[in-house]
Structures are given as structure tokens and as C-alpha cells.
Amino acid sequence: MEKRKPKKIVFRVTPWIFLLVLPLLYIDFLYGNIGHFDQWVQYISSSETTPNIRKVLIKETVEEKYKPLSSLLSNLVKEEDREKLELTGFACNRDVYSIHCIANGPLQIDTKTMTVTIPSSNHPMQETVIKPYARQEDDTLLKTVTPVKISSQNITTPQICEYKHEIPAVIFSSSGFVGNVFHEMNEIIIPLFITTRHFKSRVQFVLEDYNPSFVRKYRNALSLLTEHKIIDPVSNQSVHCFPGAVIGLKFHNHLSVNSTDIPIGLSMSDFRQFLRQSFNLKFRHVSQIKRPRLMLLSRRTTRRILNEEEMIPMMEELGFEVIVVARAKLVSDIKMFSSLINSCSVFVGAHGAGLTNELFLPDGAVMVQVDLIGLEWAAETYYGHPARAMGVHYLRYKIEPEESSLLKVFGRRDHVAITDPKGAFPVQAGKEVYLNGQNVRINVERFRETMVEAMSLVQDSGL
Template identity: 55%
Template sequence: MTTKFSILSLHASMQQKEKIDLKMEKEPRRIIFGSTPIIFLFSLPLLYVGVDFFCGNRISMDRWVQYFSSSETSFNKTIDDKEFMNFHLSRLVRGEDRRNLETSGFACDKTFHSLVCVSNHPVRIDTNNMTVYVPSDSQNETVVRPYAKQESELEVITPVHMIQYLNTTITPPDCQYTHQVPAVIFSSGSTGNVFHEMNEIITPLYITTKHFQSRIVLILEDYKPSFMSKYGKILAHLSSHEVINPGINKSVHCFPGSVVGLRYHDNLAINSSEIPGGYLMSDFKHFLRQAYSLKFEHVSQIGKPRLMLLSRTNTRRFLNEDEMVSLMQELGFQVIVVRRSKVISNLSKFTQLVNSCSVLVGTHGAGLTNELFLPTGAVLVQVEVLGTEWGSNHYYGDTAPAMGVKYLRYKIEGEESSLSKLYGRNSSVVMDPDSVYRNGGYIKARAVFLDQQNVRINLLRFRQTLVEALSIVTNLER
């Protein structure tokens, strides 16, 4: 009996040992397999480094390793201000320009649209005449009009003179103020048009400066109180320092480095592969929500669907606006009609209002730029009037998906346009709008299609678009 029990115990022990050995054989494989996603995640920064390293945008490997081995906070603490500045300034130029910056301390990055000049050497900026003095081993002068779209009419943009000088030839003015972070010089332009302001100033400013983590001083050329009133909160989220107005400052400032000009990608667009840090349009929208303290991130957070109707008072007006509002209310929308007023000029309040809406409706025009403040999942309905197809698509329709906004196009027919009465239903203006561009150019076409045209919506046709919009914003399982 004892012998039988011992044999059984020995057999059980051997089985148990086999199970343990088998488990030990399998365990390393299970651990390795389980770590694969983690290894993949850690490899992504290295992949980004590789792309930057091998595509002409070389930054020394030790700086990349130091950057990616730390969180943003610890990174700031482990390197000094000069290393931080040099690293981020170098990311604004590429290829041969980056090598020039590393060897000479000055380089200009020129693309199809924009011109950005960078210095990582100490500079002196005289705001009396907007001159930047850059120490160099050669003497040269570069004139930059610091506006993102260089193909625009730049006569109204105050030029910045960047003078590379030898110590033996030029003595720059003495410093009156000394700063510990680099300067970024840009212009607010001459526009009061929200599309051009967001497209050619605010978005490029984000592209150019976000990766500095607020460690810059902004110098705003062509300073306008109205611009600061609208966009001051955005500027405050990009720089932790007071914005300098050269028009009243009139003094000499010393900076450890500088950036003159802003980088531009495309109409209301951010190309993540061309922006330091790889930010997306969704990141930009999140940034805007933070700047203006917007409440709604997703349309599903809004209760009853709200529709904002942009009501124009001059051209491209809705001639049967009251009937349109009645239709919208009949379908179940809470309707907000917005006309040019103080609420639009107060961007802080207006962005809150836009952000509370599920649907934004308007004819082709700058007001549709406010799709930037819509919550994700909202709908933009653009009423495309005659002769505006290209602008409607490129400015607002094509840009909406990257913003997380569903785009619906309502293209009017000839009889819905007031031009059919003005020129005749069968005129080339109505039947072939492109002919106006071909024969008279943009100036003539603008005078006809943007400045003379209003619209009387076909409510039966428009109802279908509104029903589709309602279906999108009420389908919370999307």
C-alpha cells in the first residue's frame, strides 16, 4: 500500500514537473508576444527620426535621442535653454538650409508660398525701423515681408531688414532690453476678413511656433488692436510673454535667436509631415478649443440639434430666409440666425456660440471659416452660388474632413440665382459661369458672382439636404 502510494506520488510529481517545464518553455514566448505592441509604439519615434534624418533634415542623433527619451516636461528640465532653442529653430529649415543654419547661424527656408528666415545666433532687433542684426562671417542683407502667403499683395506688409554683419564693418545699436527666448516676427496684414486671418496668419503661426511650447516672444508687425482683440487668446497660448507692438515700442531688443515670417501649407490646412512635431488639423482644433475654452468636443454632447444660419446683409443674401428658417424649425432644428453684429466681432463669444451648434449653414463666404469651431461630427452645409465652385471646394469643402466636420454641398440651379433676372436665364453668365473667368478674368468674375449675386433657395430641394444633415447629427452611434 505504501509502495503503491509512493509510485502514484512520484508519477504525479513527474507530471507536475512536466507542466512546470512546459509552462517555462511557453512563458518567454508569451512575454515576447505581449511586448510586441509596446516595441512597435516605441519604434514610432525612431521611424519619425529616420524620416527626418534621411530626407535631408538631419539633426544630430544625440539630440534626437535626448528629445525622445524624455517627456515634454522632463525634456525641458534636462537641457538648457540654448539647446532647446537651437533644436527647435533647426526644425523650421531643412536640407541644405538646415546645414547652413548649423554652420553659419542663419538660413532662409523658401517654399512655393512662404519665406521663413531663422537665426540661432544672438540678434539685436531695432523696432524703430524693424531691422534685425545678425552676427556673421559675411555681410549681407535680406528683406522679408513677414506674411505667410508670399504671393499675396505684400505692399501693405511692413518689411523686415535682416542684416548679417561683420564686427569690423557694422556696429549694431546697444541693447535696451534682453530676452532669454527667441523672437518670432510676423504681420497681422491689412485684412478684417476672418478667412484670410485664420488661413494666412493664425494657422501659419500655429504651424511655425507650436513646437516651441510657448518659449518665444511674438513681435506683431502692422499691429492692430482689433486683431489682438479677436486673436489675443490664441497668441497667449502660443507665447508666455507679452506681444511686442513695434509701432509704439521703438527700442532695441536682444534675443538669443529669431524667426522672421510664417510657414504656410494650404487653404485652412496643416500638413503633418511638414510641421515640427507632426501636428494634425485635429490638434489645431483642440488647441482652439483650449484657447477659447469651448465646451463641446463632439456633436453628441449637444442635446437638441442646433443649426446656425449665417445671414448675409449685402451680397449672396438669402432672399427667402424666413421661409428657410421655418423649414429648419419644422424639421426639428433649434435655429440661430446670425447677422453681422457685435457678436461676430467678439470672437470669444462667437466661438462659444458656433461650438454649441450641430449644423452650420451659409452661402459661400468667409463666415464658413467658423467650421473650425464646430464640434467633431458636426455638419457644414455650404450653399454654392453660381461661379464659386473652385473657391467653395478648396476653401471650405475640401478642408472640412480633416477638421472632423461632415460637408454637404447644396449647389444652386440657375433659376435660384438673382443673376438669372439680371442677365437672363439663358445668358452665358448663368449657363456657363466659367466663360466669365475666361473672358474677363478674376476681377470681372468677382464683380458678377460675389458682388452682384443673391439666392432664392428652392425649399423642396433644400429640404433633402437639411434632412441629411439632421440624420448625421442625430445618429449618435456614428
């Protein structure tokens, strides 16, 4: 029987691979394991191992990131509207609060007139006008929002493009109550996250009513949602061509991301992770904070807590490190303030836009709202429900009439303004009374019970 020749081993390595492997071989030799040399050579010279694995990984990554544009756009309309979108290339989703329209095909945007032209041979010419803001129920607010005209027409000539884009456009407005953190988050940042997150930054923002201070304030968050410079229609009056577009933003509810609403799958947990990434926040869970820290948000105009100086010693006695924040400059610096509040275990404040900063609290933290007369519905709707949905404990300190400055104004406990705030005044007058005309002097001993519960929740979270 002929003796078989030993299999020839071909050792193919680039110089840099050799430099990496040589120290390992030397260590192998020192410990008497030079017999493993053949295994090393066969592994790194194999033509079937690493390249194929790499190809699979690259293929999966590319497929995940670059899903078909038509699929990404159709995720933003309800199931019953997808057939229309596929047939005509255009469909709108209308809800109580918001409206957004989807164009799934080549289109032209003239930023000088804010006209979107969609060529279509499948249906007669039609025109739709919308104001791309998430609060469609507020007529007063919408007066400040520039309208977008969407024109679908039968066009046979090629589109004229001064700029041609390979990604879809998203048109929205930064008008409204910009400067108020509740409205910025509620009506722009959260709806923008809901509408665009699944595009994985491959979208072009066209920002109507462009507000430079808004863009500067939220640049970290905006840069995670788009890779491209935001278009300001006023300073860039030209014709752009896109493969598709979203006009307007999807709104789920106040300070809310609902995983069962379109686009299905996003949650408030996803949004909070997005905020942590945007502002480089340190703490994910309250158990990471060694000493319980409490922030008291101090108001300087309406809804003031008049006896803060009596509350602070009580909080410190319970074991809290207390931070009192009253400077508007600090609160408006969202990067600095988000980091500060993220380091807190408990957040205390009277009803107002500043409580929106509960978004930056770590999971398991406690939000305590001082619930004033006439503001119960707003307190629960705007801050109570959202807090629970984001994994933050919510405690409500409902004041007694004796703690409100309104008792002195109306004279007695059984006055209709105290007992029936909903029926006492017309809406606008009620806002003036309860929002702009009310301060509070906390009953410290009664409030202590709420603080004891807050401390208990923080300590239990660390178990």
C-alpha cells in the same frame, strides 16, 4: 545562536505629513488592521522611494519643455536647408504662398528701423529683405506690410543691447485683411500656431503693423502661444538682443495644418484643440449636444439668401432647433460667437468669410455651404477641403441657375456668364459679378434633401 534584535524603525515625517497620515491610521485601527502600521512607516520614511521618482518626473518635464533652441529653430527649415543653418546661422524657407527665415544664434533687432543684424564670420556680408506675412503671392496686400531687413555681417565688437532676451523672437505682421475672420485665421492665427506651438510659449512676439483690435480679439489665443507681452515696434523703438529669431510665418494651405509639412507632426486636430482651449469651448464632439441645433448664417449685403423665412420652418419640421445669426456685432465677438457655434450640430451659409467659423464646430458636426454660380473653386478650396480635414462633415448645396439672381441679369440659362464663369470675365470683373452681384432664392423642397442628409449624419455621429 545570538538572537537578532528587532530592526529599529525611524519615523521621520514633517508635521503636515503627520496630519495627512493620522486619519488613515485611525481608520486602520478601527478596522483591526493596525498591523499595517509598519508598512506605512517604512513607506513614508524611505529615503529611496518618493525623492527618486520625483527627480525623474522633474527631469523629464524639464527636458520636454526646454529642448535646445537650435533644435526647435531647425525644425522650421527643410532638411536640405538645415546644413546651411548650422554652418551660417541663417536660412530661409520659401514656398508658393509664404517665406520665413530662421536665425540660429545671437542677433540684434532694432525695432526703430526693423533691422535684424546677425553677426557671422562664416560667410561674407549679405542682406535679405522680406515682408513677414503668409500670403506672399498677393502683391496688392503686401504693399501694406512693413518690410524687415536682415543683415548678416562680420562683427567683432560686442552687440549693444537696450533689452536682452533669453528666448527667440518671432516677427510677423498684422496688416493685410484684418477685420475679415477668414484672412485673420488663414494668414495669421493658423500660421502663427504652426510656427510657434513647439516653442511651448517661450517666444517673444514682435508684431509689425501692430493692430490693437486684432490683439484684443485674439488675446486668448495669443496668450497661449507666448508668455510675454507683445512688442509693438512703433511704440517700443529700441535695440533688442535675442538668442535666435523667426522672421515671417510658415503657411501650409488654406485653413490647414499639415502634419507632413514642417514643422512635422502638427495636425488640424491639434489646432482645433488649441482653439477649444483658447476660447474655453464646451463641446468636443457633436454627440455631446442633446438636441440637434442648426445655425443659419444670414448675410445682409451680397450673396443673401432671399427666402430664409421659408427655410426655417422646414428645418424646424425636421427636428432642428434653428438659430439665425445676422448681427455683425455678435459675429465679430469671437469669444461669444465661437461658443455659440460650438454648441451647434449643423452650420449653414452661403459662400463667404463667415464660414471660417466652421473651425469652432465640434467633431462630427455638419457644414452645409450654399454653393453659388462662379464660386465653386473657392467654395471647395477655402471651406470644403478644410472641413473634411478637421473632422467635420461637408455638404455642398449647388444652386441651379433659376435660384440665382444672375439669371435675371443675363436673361437666359445658356449665357456664358452662367455656363462658363471662368471664361466669361477677367478676374476682377468676375469677382464683382459672382461675389458682389449675386443673391440666391433657395428651392426649399430641393434643399430639404440636403437637410435630411445633414440630420442623418448628426444622428449617426451619436451612435
